[in-house]
Amino acid sequence: MNEISRTRRIWGLLTPATTIIAVFVAWQLLVTGLHVREVILPAPSEIIQALLSQPAWFAQEGLYTMATMLVGFALAVIVGILLAILIVEVKLLESTLYVLIAALNSVPKVAIAPLFVIWLGTGYGPKIAIAFLIAFFPIVIDSVLGLKSVPKDMLDLASSMRASQLAQFWRIRLPTALPSIFAGMKVGISLALVGTIVGEFVASDHGLGYIILTAQGTFETAQIFAANILLGAAGIVLFWAMSALERRCLPWHASQRQEV
Amino acid sequence: MSASVQRAAPAPPMIDTSLPPIHIAITDTSKRYGAAGVLALDRVSLTVREGEFLSILGPSGCGKSTLLRCVAGLERPTGGEISVHGETVRRPPANMGVVFQRDVLLDWRSILDNMFLQTDFRGEKRSRYMARAHELLDLFGLKGFENAYPTQLSGGMRQRAAICRALLADPDLVLMDEPFGALDALTRDQMNLELQKIWASARRTILFVTHSIGEAVFLSDRVVVMSPRPGRIAMTLTIDLPRPRRMAIREMPEFAHYCAQIRTLFGEMGLLKDE
Numbered sequence A: 001m002n003e004i005s006r007t008r009r010i011w012g013l014l015t016p017a018t019t020i021i022a023v024f025v026a027w028q029l030l031v032t033g034l035h036v037r038e039v040i041l042p043a044p045s046e047i048i049q050a051l052l053s054q055p056a057w058f059a060q061e062g063l064y065t066m067a068t069m070l071v072g073f074a075l076a077v078i079v080g081i082l083l084a085i086l087i088v089e090v091k092l093l094e095s096t097l098y099v100l101i102a103a104l105n106s107v108p109k110v111a112i113a114p115l116f117v118i119w120l121g122t123g124y125g126p127k128i129a130i131a132f133l134i135a136f137f138p139i140v141i142d143s144v145l146g147l148k149s150v151p152k153d154m155l156d157l158a159s160s161m162r163a164s165q166l167a168q169f170w171r172i173r174l175p176t177a178l179p180s181i182f183a184g185m186k187v188g189i190s191l192a193l194v195g196t197i198v199g200e201f202v203a204s205d206h207g208l209g210y211i212i213l214t215a216q217g218t219f220e221t222a223q224i225f226a227a228n229i230l231l232g233a234a235g236i237v238l239f240w241a242m243s244a245l246e247r248r249c250l251p252w253h254a255s256q257r258q259e260v
Numbered sequence B: 001m002s003a004s005v006q007r008a009a010p011a012p013p014m015i016d017t018s019l020p021p022i023h024i025a026i027t028d029t030s031k032r033y034g035a036a037g038v039l040a041l042d043r044v045s046l047t048v049r050e051g052e053f054l055s056i057l058g059p060s061g062c063g064k065s066t067l068l069r070c071v072a073g074l075e076r077p078t079g080g081e082i083s084v085h086g087e088t089v090r091r092p093p094a095n096m097g098v099v100f101q102r103d104v105l106l107d108w109r110s111i112l113d114n115m116f117l118q119t120d121f122r123g124e125k126r127s128r129y130m131a132r133a134h135e136l137l138d139l140f141g142l143k144g145f146e147n148a149y150p151t152q153l154s155g156g157m158r159q160r161a162a163i164c165r166a167l168l169a170d171p172d173l174v175l176m177d178e179p180f181g182a183l184d185a186l187t188r189d190q191m192n193l194e195l196q197k198i199w200a201s202a203r204r205t206i207l208f209v210t211h212s213i214g215e216a217v218f219l220s221d222r223v224v225v226m227s228p229r230p231g232r233i234a235m236t237l238t239i240d241l242p243r244p245r246r247m248a249i250r251e252m253p254e255f256a257h258y259c260a261q262i263r264t265l266f267g268e269m270g271l272l273k274d275e
């Protein structure tokens, strides 16, 4: 790597970091300067204090939320991709199931969260179900689009080489669809986190969503902010992890190539 | 000059034993897309002998690709029969290489890995073809690019890689559908020379689709001219020019005469109005 691109990369990391720090400093100064009450808007120092007073509790509830979210997301990936393959392979499913999925996608999924509590109780079940449901749609829709976007002459080439349908799937169709599948998963993982929190709002005695809800009842605003900052950080880490995985899996893809 | 011109006449059975054996026999082949759709091919008959370089020439939409795809086993004729080495084509024949207009390289495979696509499909060991792969890369000026990815290459180099891929397993039949259609004129000339060289070195049968009169005459032993709606063979022209042919041959009167004959035919078909 040459000097210029290294400097540029360091700047690329530095600029957002400095921005975030600057925002927090300004926030701290404004809140203390204007004597805003903590219950309305706590200063960053008070938020950090809230976090550090019960670190084990925040960590435990944070991990609970993350675990629930990851299970829901993993299910959405597995079911979403398998279903997309079926939809593309079976003509009848495309005109029935896929149309239904596309139509249901416009329904606000969080609105049916209470139903899952009725069906699945108050444990992990309803939260995983909501995370799954909300993450599932972009994954299945983008996977179908990707699998259908395979150029015809590419399949002709494979047929002319006498490749079996299965071999064509593994060596041509799936690699062609991967960029689109990843696009769906990147949207899906953020949505899975939203779904989990909604699940915890509706019925839970665990998780960051539960912390937020109980803190609201006791007017502990700093705790709400603390939980939200953890959620924001989790969202960034998850998206970054998906991007890293994408770079590993699709080094050839245009979106991955860095301009020098 | 001995230009033999047959117009839409089915070839009579050959008895001359000095001719190479028949490689592809197309008999009364028709293709209609859909029940009431376009008649893309109308009772086409054509015999291609082993080692022959035959071009199919015609305006776009006259059924050239359809004919090639039927020979390749990618499309089923709706009438008549096509056989390769005496065997009716029901699926893509073994020992065949195909080059399309688009290079259809797989972006996620390096140039070398692209060349090995077919052997990977067959589950064959790469080592068997490694020497051949490097020989081809060398021949087509791709040496040093074996680990490059398709997006890093120019259009001409990509199409060269596609040709290398088609030739790797030493097919005895190569089908090419306007392979140089997307290239600039200079690269196209260069590719014509390289193709002639590789054909001369191993004498495969090549079925070459083009809409360029000059390219067809330059490369071919025989040029089959097709007319559109419905797709028929309008003329078969044997190109009796010495080989190896150099680019300068295009300035010779014999060459010009072949081109003129084809152009006249296009004029008669109402495809070329030269007033």
Ligand SMILES: Nc1ncnc2c1ncn2[C@@H]1O[C@H](COP(=O)(O)OP(=O)(O)O)[C@@H](O)[C@H]1O
Binding pocket: B033, B037, B038, B039, B040, B058, B059, B060, B061, B062, B063, B064, B065, B066, B067
């Ligand atoms: N898959 C297809 N379905 C319906 N019509 C087709 C299809 N492929 C080609 N055709 C039609 O058949 C005719 C011949 O097409 P084609 O063989 O591609 O011609 P060329 O290669 O000479 O341009 C055209 O009229 C075209 O529209």
Ligand SMILES: [Mg+2]
Binding pocket: B064, B065, B066, B177, B178
């Ligand atoms: Mg064509």
